[in-house]
Amino acid sequence: MRSFFLICGVILFLVPAAFTQDAEALLKKVRARIEQVHDYEATGVMKTNVPFLKVPVADVMVYFKSPDKLKIKNEKGISLVPKGASSMSLNSLMANNQFTAIAGKPEKLNGITVQVIKLLPMDESAEVVLSTLYIDEAREVILKARTTTRENGTYEVELQYGKFLAYALPDKAVFTFNLKEYKLPKGITFDYDDGSEKKTRSSTMDSNKGQLEITYNTYKINKGVADSVFK
């Protein structure tokens, strides 16, 4: 009887430890792939889907510099970018080693089996409270990341890979973020009331959520990006 409890105890102690070791090993591999890109300058097309915004589809330049600088610029006009969009660059989630990785259960994401890994920051006062990564083990890339912050709610980024898989850079990134309500008094805006009923957005998206979608066309990787770009 005593040996039974001993075996159970060993299993209960060792199995999670083994999972965590696997998680850390996988994370290390993913991180190594991400960290081979020190900087990039990408061109892409940006679509913004925010319930209170009507903006045109824009051709944008996306600049990144390790560890966590990201800038989205519309060269021909103005780009309204959501707060927290810098977490679209996955480097920022793993910018330092100050977190504990905990393995979750594997899940299916768009038909692909993914390993779920939660990152808990060691710094209790950090802005990020929890990051959850959904990793495609076979390709060693992150397909989805959900970040819960202290001040700005939860962000989610979904990534699709193709031409730039070798650098773990996505062809398409969809960033979902929280929104606060927008309303201005009519006495300030003096809107023209055309008498029509207000149409609701056909999208099935939650009205408190917004989405930013960037489809990347080209990347210039590790060619250097000036710091002045990020000012």
Next chain:
Amino acid sequence: MWALLQIELFKIFRRPRTYISFAAIAAMVLIVQVALKADGVSYLEFLMGGMKDSMEIPYEVVLNGYLVCFIILNLLLIHVPLLVALVAGDSIAGEANMGTLRLLLTRPISRTKFMLTKFAACVIYTVMLLVWMALLSLVVSIALFGTNDMIITRNDVVEQLQRSDILWRYIAAFAYAAVALTTVAALAFLLSVFAENSIGPIVSTISIVIVFTILSEMQIPLYDKTVKPWLFTSHMLAWKGFFYSKSNGEGQSIAGSIENLPAVMRSLGVLLGYIVLFVGSAVLIFRKKDILS
């Protein structure tokens, strides 16, 4: 008729008070431009208050000539009707006050022609005032603030228009504003027929515009479907309709589109109807009027 129109225009532009309107518009536009140049970001922070919690707003490029012009028009197109009333309200009553009306009507022209010429002169003055305003608010703002995409804040939506998709909207909006201001001129012109002194029609027109504007902006269900659709002031704001673009259902605006063009055209029709009603009534009444002054 052309000679008569020239005489009327000469009379309008000979009076120093005609230029008060031009000076007032220049002063108002300049004051707004200087204020926005000095601290436009604070104003934008107030306007976009609800949005800045969710989005990063590059205020320094959002504040550009196109937006400054839109802000100016938003502020001034409520006040410019008052300046239009100064001339249109004076057109018949002023002649009566000076005792020249009977003298004018002794000339071999019909009363209808006389009235239409007077009104045409008022329309030309109104258009010139608007062109002056367009020059100052658009051209000078572009010179001072440059150009970029325009972001306009509505009651519940924020619109972004591409730089290349703006100028035609301003041309359409100014053309619409000309019709809107002509409606006010027509009202003042009608009231001018009844008075022997220009103060009465000018003050009456200003009062009507103020009361109707308040009614147009009030959010009271009782008025929304009954009174508001018939007030010309509700339709005067339709110039803004040219800056409301259609969206593809997923939040992306469509370049070159107008959200509700039929509504803007309906509003235009209402204003044109009022112009015909006011001017037609003025002509009919004047034709039957016993001119004693």
